[in-house]
Amino acid sequence: MYNAPVRATIRTDRIRHNVQVIRKQAHPAALMAVLKADAYGHGVRRIAPLLSDAGVRAFAVARVHEALALRDLGIEGFILVLAPPTRDQLPAYVAHNLHASVTSPDVARLLLHSDLSASLSVHVNVDTGMHRLGVAWGAVPTWWTRLHKAPMLSVTGVYTHLATADAPAHPLNARQLQRFANTVAALRPSPRAVHVANTDALTHLPDRLPTDAQYVRAGLGLYGLTSTPPDARYQRPTDLQMALSLEAQVVHLHTVPEGETVSYGARWTAPSDTRVATIGIGYGDGYPRAASGSAYVRVHGTLRPMVGSVCMDLCMVDLGSPNSTLAKRTAVGDAAILFDDTAPTLHDLARWSQTIPYELCCQLAPRVPRRYQDPTPATAENGTI
The missing domain is CATH 3.20.20.10 (Alanine racemase)
Structure with a gap:
C-alpha cells in the first residue's frame, strides 16, 4: 500500500x-x-x-x-x-x-x-x-x-x-x-x-x-473538543484532551518571483521573492477551501501563512524569503501540521473557515489515512485503516 x-x-x-x-x-x-x-x-x-x-x-x-x-x-x-x-x-x-x-x-x-x-x-x-x-x-x-x-x-x-x-x-x-x-x-x-x-x-x-x-x-x-473554544467565564474547568491531529507532507518547493501570483484566481501576489511549499492536502481531503488566505500551518515549529486558494489536492504555504532559515531547512517530505493540540488548533481552523469544529471533523475524507496511536506501552495499538 x-x-x-x-x-x-x-x-x-x-x-x-x-x-x-x-x-x-x-x-x-x-x-x-x-x-x-x-x-x-x-x-x-x-x-x-x-x-x-x-x-x-x-x-x-x-x-x-x-x-x-x-x-x-x-x-x-x-x-x-x-x-x-x-x-x-x-x-x-x-x-x-x-x-x-x-x-x-x-x-x-x-x-x-x-x-x-x-x-x-x-x-x-x-x-x-x-x-x-x-x-x-x-x-x-x-x-x-x-x-x-x-x-x-x-x-x-x-x-x-x-x-x-x-x-x-x-x-x-x-x-x-x-x-x-x-x-x-x-x-x-x-x-x-x-x-x-x-x-x-x-x-x-x-x-x-x-x-x-x-x-x-x-x-x-x-x-477533547467543544463547539467553541474554552471560555473561563462560563466553562467548568475541564481536562479534556484533543485526540485528532492532521498533517501533510511537503510535496514541492519553489521560489515565486516578486509580482507573480499563486493558485486559482490569482488571489495572492508575492510581495518579494518568496519560497513557497506545496503540501499534499486540499478540499478533496476535507481541508476547508474557505480557509484560503486566512489559515496558518506549522512547519518545523514555525507558524506560516497559507497563500492562494486551497485546491482539491494541494495547498501552498509561504516560507518567507528564500534565504531564511526556515526556507533553507524545509525539504520535500517534511511534515506540515494543519492542526493539533498546540497550534494551530482545530478551533483556529474553524475560526479561519468561519465554521465549527463539528463540520471540520465530519468532513475529513475517507481517503485520509487514520493512524490510531496509544503511546502507553502496555496498551499500544498503533495501526492504520
Missing part, C-alpha cells in the same frame, strides 16, 4: 481519558456516546469497540444504518436512533433491539398503528425551542399517555436538545430547560431515562441542568 501525503492521527489514550472526564462531570448521570457521522470523522470501526471496552453501554446515532453498523461491530449496549423511524425500518429496529425516537405526532401514530413482532423501546423527543425535530412540549403528556397504552411499545425515555448551549448567556437556554422540566414533571408514569445535555451543555451549563437526568449525550467531547 502506497503512503498518502496526508495523515490523521487519533490518540486513543486521550479518548479513554476523555470518557473518564465526562463521566466524572456527568455523575450521577451515565454517558451516552454519540457516534453519528463515522464517530465525527474519527472512524467508528475503531472508536465504538474502544468505548465499549471502556464500559460505555449507551450509544446514539443519527440514522438506522449507523446503528446496524454498531451491531455488526458487536456493540451490545442500547442504541438510540435520533432520526424519525419510517415504516419500512421498523423490522430492523425490532430485530436489532434499537431504540426509536418519537419526533412528531405522525411518528407516534405510526408506532401506535404498526404491527410489531416484538416490543419496541422508544424515547420521546421534546421540542422545547430547537424547532428541528420533536413533539411540541405542551403536547408531550398526551402522547406519552397514549404511547404507554400500546402493548408493543416500551416507552423508555424522554429528551430534548438545547439550541444555544454554546452561548451560556442566551435566554433560550433558560426557557428550554424550564419547558423541559415542566414537561417531565407532568409525565405519568415517570420516564426511566431522561437526557438533555450534550458536551456543550455539560461544560457550559453544568449548574443549570436537571439533577435527575439518567444520561448525558456526549459526542465531540469524547475527542
Whole structure:
C-alpha cells in the first residue's frame, strides 16, 4: 500500500481519558456516546469497540444504518436512533433491539398503528425551542399517555436538545430547560431515562441542568473538543484532551518571483521573492477551501501563512524569503501540521473557515489515512485503516 501525503492521527489514550472526564462531570448521570457521522470523522470501526471496552453501554446515532453498523461491530449496549423511524425500518429496529425516537405526532401514530413482532423501546423527543425535530412540549403528556397504552411499545425515555448551549448567556437556554422540566414533571408514569445535555451543555451549563437526568449525550467531547473554544467565564474547568491531529507532507518547493501570483484566481501576489511549499492536502481531503488566505500551518515549529486558494489536492504555504532559515531547512517530505493540540488548533481552523469544529471533523475524507496511536506501552495499538 502506497503512503498518502496526508495523515490523521487519533490518540486513543486521550479518548479513554476523555470518557473518564465526562463521566466524572456527568455523575450521577451515565454517558451516552454519540457516534453519528463515522464517530465525527474519527472512524467508528475503531472508536465504538474502544468505548465499549471502556464500559460505555449507551450509544446514539443519527440514522438506522449507523446503528446496524454498531451491531455488526458487536456493540451490545442500547442504541438510540435520533432520526424519525419510517415504516419500512421498523423490522430492523425490532430485530436489532434499537431504540426509536418519537419526533412528531405522525411518528407516534405510526408506532401506535404498526404491527410489531416484538416490543419496541422508544424515547420521546421534546421540542422545547430547537424547532428541528420533536413533539411540541405542551403536547408531550398526551402522547406519552397514549404511547404507554400500546402493548408493543416500551416507552423508555424522554429528551430534548438545547439550541444555544454554546452561548451560556442566551435566554433560550433558560426557557428550554424550564419547558423541559415542566414537561417531565407532568409525565405519568415517570420516564426511566431522561437526557438533555450534550458536551456543550455539560461544560457550559453544568449548574443549570436537571439533577435527575439518567444520561448525558456526549459526542465531540469524547475527542477533547467543544463547539467553541474554552471560555473561563462560563466553562467548568475541564481536562479534556484533543485526540485528532492532521498533517501533510511537503510535496514541492519553489521560489515565486516578486509580482507573480499563486493558485486559482490569482488571489495572492508575492510581495518579494518568496519560497513557497506545496503540501499534499486540499478540499478533496476535507481541508476547508474557505480557509484560503486566512489559515496558518506549522512547519518545523514555525507558524506560516497559507497563500492562494486551497485546491482539491494541494495547498501552498509561504516560507518567507528564500534565504531564511526556515526556507533553507524545509525539504520535500517534511511534515506540515494543519492542526493539533498546540497550534494551530482545530478551533483556529474553524475560526479561519468561519465554521465549527463539528463540520471540520465530519468532513475529513475517507481517503485520509487514520493512524490510531496509544503511546502507553502496555496498551499500544498503533495501526492504520
